[in-house]
Amino acid sequence: MTSNTVNSNLKPSAFTSDQEIRWCPGCGNYAILAQVKKVLADLNIPRRNIVFVSGIGCSSRFPYYLDTYGFHGIHGRALPIATGIKLARPDLSVWVVTGDGDGLSIGGNHLLHAIRRNIDINILLFNNRIYGLTKGQYSPTSEQGKKTKTSPHGVIDYPLRALSVAIGAEATFAARSVDIDHTHLSMVLHRAALHKGTSFVEIYQNCRIFNDGAFTYATDKSVRDDHRLILQNGQPLVFGKNNNKGIVLRDSEPQIVDLNGRYSASDLLVHDERTQEPTLAYMLSRMYYPDFPEPMGVFRAVARPCYNEQLDKFSVPVPMPQEIDHALEALYASGEVWEVAG
Amino acid sequence: MTNEPPTQRSARIERKESRAVAIRFCGDSGDGMQLVGTRFTDSSSVFGNDFATLPDYPSEIRAPAGSLVGVSGFQINFSSEQIHTPGDLLDALVAMNPAALKKNHKDLALGGIVVANEDAFTEANLQKAGMHSNPLVDGSLHEYRVVAIPMEKLTLQAAQAHGLNQRDALRCKNFFALGVMCWLYERPLEPIAHWIQEKLAANKSLAGANTAALKAGWNYCDTVELFQHGYRVAKAAIPPGRYRKITGNEALAMGLVTAARLAGKRLFYGSYPITPASAILETLAGMGHLGVRTFQAEDEIAAITSAIGASFAGDCAATGTSGPGLALKTEAIGLAVSTELPLVIIDVQRCGPSTGLPTKTEQSDYFQAVMGRNGECPVAVLAAASPADCFDMAMEAMRIAVEYMTPVILLADGYLGNGSEPWRIPNTADLPRFRIEHLIKTEDGEPFKPYKRNERGSRPWVLPGTEGMEHRIGGLEKQNITGVVNQDPANHQLMVNLRAQKIANIADSIPDLQVEGNTDGDVLVLGWGSTYGSITTAVKRLTEEGRPIAHAHLHYLNPMPSNTGDVLSRYKTVLIPELNTGQLLLKIRGEFLVDAQGINKVEGRPFLVAEIEAGIRKAMQGEWK
Numbered sequence: 018m019t020s021n022t023v024n025s026n027l028k029p030s031a032f033t034s035d036q037e038i039r040w041c042p043g044c045g046n047y048a049i050l051a052q053v054k055k056v057l058a059d060l061n062i063p064r065r066n067i068v069f070v071s072g073i074g075c076s077s078r079f080p081y082y083l084d085t086y087g088f089h090g091i092h093g094r095a096l097p098i099a100t101g102i103k104l105a106r107p108d109l110s111v112w113v114v115t116g117d118g119d120g121l122s123i124g125g126n127h128l129l130h131a132i133r134r135n136i137d138i139n140i141l142l143f144n145n146r147i148y149g150l151t152k153g154q155y156s157p158t159s160e161q162g163k164k165t166k167t168s169p170h171g172v173i174d175y176p177l178r179a180l181s182v183a184i185g186a187e188a189t190f191a192a193r194s195v196d197i198d199h200t201h202l203s204m205v206l207h208r209a210a211l212h213k214g215t216s217f218v219e220i221y222q223n224c225r226i227f228n229d230g231a232f233t234y235a236t237d238k239s240v241r242d243d244h245r246l247i248l249q250n251g252q253p254l255v256f257g258k259n260n261n262k263g264i265v266l267r268d269s270e271p272q273i274v275d276l277n278g279r280y281s282a283s284d285l286l287v288h289d290e291r292t293q294e295p296t297l298a299y300m301l302s303r304m305y306y307p308d309f310p311e312p313m314g315v316f317r318a319v320a321r322p323c324y325n326e327q328l329d330k331f332s333v334p335v336p337m338p339q340e341i342d343h344a345l346e347a348l349y350a351s352g353e354v355w356e357v358a359g
Numbered sequence: 360m361t362n363e364p365p366t367q368r369s370a371r372i373e374r375k376e377s378r379a380v381a382i383r384f385c386g387d388s389g390d391g392m393q394l395v396g397t398r399f400t401d402s403s404s405v406f407g408n409d410f411a412t413l414p415d416y417p418s419e420i421r422a423p424a425g426s427l428v429g430v431s432g433f434q435i436n437f438s439s440e441q442i443h444t445p446g447d448l449l450d451a452l453v454a455m456n457p458a459a460l461k462k463n464h465k466d467l468a469l470g471g472i473v474v475a476n477e478d479a480f481t482e483a484n485l486q487k488a489g490m491h492s493n494p495l496v497d498g499s500l501h502e503y504r505v506v507a508i509p510m511e512k513l514t515l516q517a518a519q520a521h522g523l524n525q526r527d528a529l530r531c532k533n534f535f536a537l538g539v540m541c542w543l544y545e546r547p548l549e550p551i552a553h554w555i556q557e558k559l560a561a562n563k564s565l566a567g568a569n570t571a572a573l574k575a576g577w578n579y580c581d582t583v584e585l586f587q588h589g590y591r592v593a594k595a596a597i598p599p600g601r602y603r604k605i606t607g608n609e610a611l612a613m614g615l616v617t618a619a620r621l622a623g624k625r626l627f628y629g630s631y632p633i634t635p636a637s638a639i640l641e642t643l644a645g646m647g648h649l650g651v652r653t654f655q656a657e658d659e660i661a662a663i664t665s666a667i668g669a670s671f672a673g674d675c676a677a678t679g680t681s682g683p684g685l686a687l688k689t690e691a692i693g694l695a696v697s698t699e700l701p702l703v704i705i706d707v708q709r710c711g712p713s714t715g716l717p718t719k720t721e722q723s724d725y726f727q728a729v730m731g732r733n734g735e736c737p738v739a740v741l742a743a744a745s746p747a748d749c750f751d752m753a754m755e756a757m758r759i760a761v762e763y764m765t766p767v768i769l770l771a772d773g774y775l776g777n778g779s780e781p782w783r784i785p786n787t788a789d790l791p792r793f794r795i796e797h798l799i800k801t802e803d804g805e806p807f808k809p810y811k812r813n814e815r816g817s818r819p820w821v822l823p824g825t826e827g828m829e830h831r832i833g834g835l836e837k838q839n840i841t842g843v844v845n846q847d848p849a850n851h852q853l854m855v856n857l858r859a860q861k862i863a864n865i866a867d868s869i870p871d872l873q874v875e876g877n878t879d880g881d882v883l884v885l886g887w888g889s890t891y892g893s894i895t896t897a898v899k900r901l902t903e904e905g906r907p908i909a910h911a912h913l914h915y916l917n918p919m920p921s922n923t924g925d926v927l928s929r930y931k932t933v934l935i936p937e938l939n940t941g942q943l944l945l946k947i948r949g950e951f952l953v954d955a956q957g958i959n960k961v962e963g964r965p966f967l968v969a970e971i972e973a974g975i976r977k978a979m980q981g982e983w984k
Contacts, residue, residue, distance in 0.1 A: 034831070036843070065826050070668070080831050081844065086823040088671055089833025090664065091694050097629075097661035101668025101676070102823070104652055105627055109672065109823055130657035328652060335650035338623040342787040344649055345617055349784045353401045353550055354603045 029054035032064065034084040040075060045196035045222035049143065050082055052199060056206040057085075060110075067110045070099040072119040075150045076143040076222070079114040093124025096131040099138050107325045110210070111138040117158040118148050121177050125157075132186040134324040135214040141206075142179055142219050143196075147228035165227075180302035180316060183217040184295045190216040191298060192315045196223060197236055201247070201313060208315060214323050234306050235313075244306050248314030253285035256310045264304075271304060290318045372581070374591040379438035380544060381446025384536065385463045386455025386476075388431040389421050391533035396433025398537060398554060402546040404604045404781055407594030408437040411892065413445035413965065414777045418634065418717045425479075425487040430462045437544075439593040443745070443892030445778065447967040451543065453536050455479060455510075457488035464500065472504045472586075474539055476532065478511035506585050510535050510576075517575035518568035527565065531572035538576020544590050548573060598783065605782035607746040607775035608638035611679070611705055614753025616649050619675035621792045622761070627669035627676045629654040629662040631684065634717045635773040636707040639679045659687035663704065667691060670700040671832075673797070673822040675757055679705035682724045683714065685768075686731075692766050693732050696858065698832045699810075699818045701760035701767075703753070708772040710963050719963030720773035722888050725942035728768045729917050735855045737862040739767040740917040744891035746775055747782040752914060758793040763865055764817040770916070772938070774965045775889045797822050809842035816861035818842075865918050872920040876902060876909030879929035882979060885955070887913040887943055890936050890966055897971035906983065908975070916943070927953045934958055934978055936971050 032054040040046045057067065067085035071077035073092035080087030086109075090098045095113045103111045120128050120142045131140070147165065148154040154167040158179065162171040183191045190212040194205040202220065209216035221232045234244040246256040246264070254264035255276070263285040264271045274280040289297060298317035305311050384392045384399070393414055403410050415432040422429025436446030448468040454460035456479040464473065480493050494500050495507045514535045518528035534555075541548055552570050559566035580586065605613075619626035628651065630640040644653045652674070656662035663678045670676035680688065685706045695702045708724045710716035728740045739759050743752040749771055756769040798819040801807050807828045810818050821828045830842065838845035839853050874883070876898060886894045891912050898910040911926055913919060927933055927947070935944045936958035944957040958974030960966060976983065 036831075063826075064829055065824055068672075068823050080833075084829055086829050087831035087833075088668070088698075089831065089835065090667075091690055091834055094660060094664040094691065097656060097664040098668035098671075100654070100661070101627065101629060101665035101670075102672040103668075104654060104665070105625070105669035105672035105674040105676075106823065126657055127661055130661070328654075331647035332625075332652045333648055333650060335620055335623055335625050338621055338792070340788050342620060345620060345787050346784075348613065348616075348646070348649065350601070350603065352603055353405055354601055354784065355405050355407065356601055357407065357597050357599050 027058045027061075027064065029058045032057050032083050032085065034082055036081045038082050039078065041226050043225040044075070045145065045224070046076060046079070046143065048196045048199065049141075049202065049220055049222065050079065052202045052206060053141075054083070055203055056210060059207060060210055062110050066108065067112070068099075068102055069112045069114060070095045070102065071114045072124055073150070074116040074119045075224075076114050076116040077119060093119055093122070093127065095119065096124060096127040096140070100131060100136050103136055103138050103325055104328060107137070107329065113138060113140045115140065115142050117142065117144045117146060117156045117179065121157045121179060121182065125182075128182065129186045132183055132188045132215050132217060135189050135321050137214055137323045137325055139209050139216045140218065142217070143222040144179055144219050145222045145224040145228055146231050147224050149224045149227055153227040178302055178305070179219045180217075181299060184299045184302050184317060187295060188217045188317060189214040189319050189321045190315070191302075191317045192217070193219045193221070193311075193313055195221040195232060195236055195313065198313075205314065208318070212318060214321060235311055244310055246304075246310040246312045248288050248290070248301070248312050248316065250288055250290045250315070253282045253287050255282060255285065262310075271300060271309065273309065290315050293319055373588040374545060375588050377450075377590050377592050378440060379436060379442060379446070380450045380590060380592055381434065381436040381448065382451040382453070382540065382544075383432050383434040383449050383463060383466065384453045384540075385430055385432035385459040386453075386533070387424050387459070388417055388419065388429045389424065390431070390455050391530070392431045392433050392455070395533045395537040396435060398551045399540060399546060400435050400604060400779060401554065402541065402548070402550050403435065403437040404602065405550045406547055408439065408592055409442050409595040409597055409781060410435055410437040411442055411445045412436075412779045413774065415964070416718055423487075425456055425458055425484045427458045427462055427488060430459045432459070432463060437592055439595050441595065441597070443895045444965070444968055447969050451540070453540060455532070455536065457485050457490050457494070460494060461488045461490060464503070467503055469502050470504065472506060472543075473500060474536065475505065475507045476510040476536065477507040478509050508539065508579065508585070513575055513579060514572045517571040521564045521568040521571065523564055523568050528568055531569045534569045534572040535576040538573040538578075539580055541573075542577045542580035542589065543586060544592060548577060597781065601784045602781045603784055604779050605747055605750070606638070606777060606779040607743065607749040607771050608636070608707065608777065609642055610746055610749035610782065611753045611769075611771060611776075612639045612642035612646070614750040615675075615677050615703065615757060616643065616646055616651055617750070617787075617790065618754040618757035618793075620649060621787065621790060622675065622795050624675040624795065625650045625652060627652050627654070627666060627674040628678065629656050629665035629669070629676070630679050631656050631659050631662045633659075633681045633684045635709055635776045636679045636681050636684070636705065638776065639705065639707075659684040660691060663688040663691040663702075664694075666702055667695050667698070667700060670695075670702050671698070671823070675761065676701070677703035677705065677757070679707065681707050681709045681717075682711050682727065685724060685727055689732055692738060692768075693734060693736050694834045695766040696732075696736050696738060697834045697836075699764045699858075701764055701820070703756045703760050704766055704768045705753070706768060706770050707776040708770060710961065716963045718773065720889070720965060721938050721961055721963065722770075722772055722890070723939040723942065723961065724770065725916070725937075725939060728770055729946070735859065737859050737917065739763065739765055739862060739865050740770065741767060742770040742888040742914060742916055743775055744888060744912055744914060746778050746780045748891075749775060750782065754791065758791070759865055759868070761793060761795055762817065762868065763815060763861055764820060765862065770888055772889050796820070797825070798828070799825050800827065808840050810837060811840050812857070812861070816857065816864050863918050866921045869915050869920055871922045872911050872913065872926050874909050874911045874926060877907055878909070880909065881907040881930065881982070882909070882932045882934060882975065883927065883930035884908065884910045884934050884936065884975065885913065885927070885947070886910070886936055887916060890938065890971075893966040893968050893971050894936060896968040897975065900968070900972060901975060913943070924951050927951050927955075932956070932978065934975060936966060936974060938966065
């Protein structure tokens, strides 16, 4: 096994593979790829000890574009593949790249179980609220009323909130960022990588072709400050162009208040990502546009033993093969054994 | 009660010699029939008989007490000679209630013994079994010898001194029945008493009551002249060595861990509980001290994909399931074919379609295993022939998986998985081993080519963590040699051919198809999987009768041994018994243009020897005078 502490002094470009990138021009995935490379370089983990795993979808082409070990799986199954890799080789840094269809629809079951087990992997869910690779059908995160090829009268499903699902499964790390906010995305990815246990990051990602502008409210500089809330641990929930609005808790529900009049920062709800009960984080995950500013940043980051560490308490390494394996012979002879004389 | 061991006391009893005896314990699924059947088997094994067992239980854990659907049975055939099946007709039947009797007595030989728990033949229980009068007294069982014993009353008396309440004391009645059968067939009680003391160490009164019930059953027979005489089945002449009893599921688990460990590898087993394969996961879960890591996944798909991930990362990886689970794993098997990673997939077959009969045996997943995937997607398929053979075939499956970088499906079935037989404990020094090579660098610093094949057609297995060999694999078609995603038509044709050739190459590493009996002539009976025992026994009988007949048994279903076509061509008639409606039959007819005929049954139970024999005679009508 190789050590992860070697200083490799890599530049982000060292993670570029020889594969031609096939995402559409202007796809939000390019920005995410750039930040992932930057964070990987910052982490100083040798390329050989990193594995990227994906399922199917535009986002799932990701592993081909990184010069690390990579596994492009089948639709929805990146998480159990990554689970097997991490359980077999706890020394590896294992990342899963998935999308709203791959991770929340066909692979939704695996998402719940990987998160509840707290396997030490990083999950990046690119949410573009549409099926891109199959060319424009609605996804489980598409908003109600959206007209797509398979919803000509508008979507009648209620959308799934990725972070509500993750926090409901008691994610020990849950965060959100957006493709084109480089600094914020890089910060969130870095924290996700350092977290021990399952890190779940929802990344809003613009699909230029089939759902362009889906996140303009949260990315356009002229409006975004009124529609997003940058989470800072220990700080009151303040947002708005001039930091003039905040969130208070009233009747167990969040409410927007104006900080110019009756309310001051000390009246506001204070973010605490380390509280063991996921209630506050869950409440934050239920705030969405247009009724609320959408929180960006780390919703929850708590410590809890990882599945892979606990499994290894019961499983010992295998010695070099020997002519006679006494441990196996003891296994064979368990139970009633009888001798037949020659 | 005396402290004298009962086996010595009964030396005065007249005992009739018997070569082979088949008996069945049956009662409610809550009556502990599997438990006492297993104890009787242990006692017979220690005594030195050859044996084969067949548990037969309902899918309901606790069906309504006394009902026909809730009847659970355990059959054992024990002998002074080598045997291969749990027996056709029963010599004795233990019936703990009317439903058990009704459901099982037709399997009893004429003149066979019914040992009935008289106390359970109440009006209410007779009604639940749909009986209008008590068969123990109404003469309807006149073809059998009926021995009715008030087991509940006697069990309560025996347990009295041990301070249990009446309900718990009554539960010991299965051990009373076991005591009766041990007396009848001269089984030693010591291994059973020892087992009780060990398993129930935490509950002294329960241990005491069960032991008392066991001895009471024996002593009751010894005192009251219930039977005209007892029986004696002498020790079998089996090759010398150390033996233990093994079920197919235990053997599969041990075979997997053995293969991995002797190769210096951890075993990763990802699985989702499913009848009748769960026992493999349960067995392996307790083998962490041997380097095993088990993962109880959230579903069948996660079970296999986790194993694929573990294989990519360098473990010997396996998953196990039954037919419905294999269906769910189908797409992922294709992924393992495309990524060319070693993986063992065990299918302990049961009756389908859909949920089918979960606890009953069948061989109806042949098509699914050999053909059931999208695309041109060949995998190696093996089949175990007996519970003990599961050990060897599990090792062989792992060898092929690793040497040929391929998923291998190993077919067992409910009968093999739950059935048991003696297993000669091997010395690990004598076991076959295989080498595992992980490429760690390329020649002359060339870029690594993940799909550059060796002489077997296998690609290299390079583990994450290897410097300079970073690469990506997946389920998209890839360019030959480089492994880069590629959609070129000619390349796809080439890759399909290369993957097929690799699987075909496996035939170079497997033994020829062996023939038992004449190497040419009238009839070849070709079998696969768990029908081995019944076919062997039927063919032996017909051979003794002077019939020109031979038996060949396929352990390798894909690819088949290289000489298969040659063997088939040497016989006038080829008969293929299968517990399906003719699946291997279709393959043999299609591939070898042989006019083979099937002998088929899908009743959820193994072939009786007599059924195979009758099937062969019927096929040979007109030719055999």
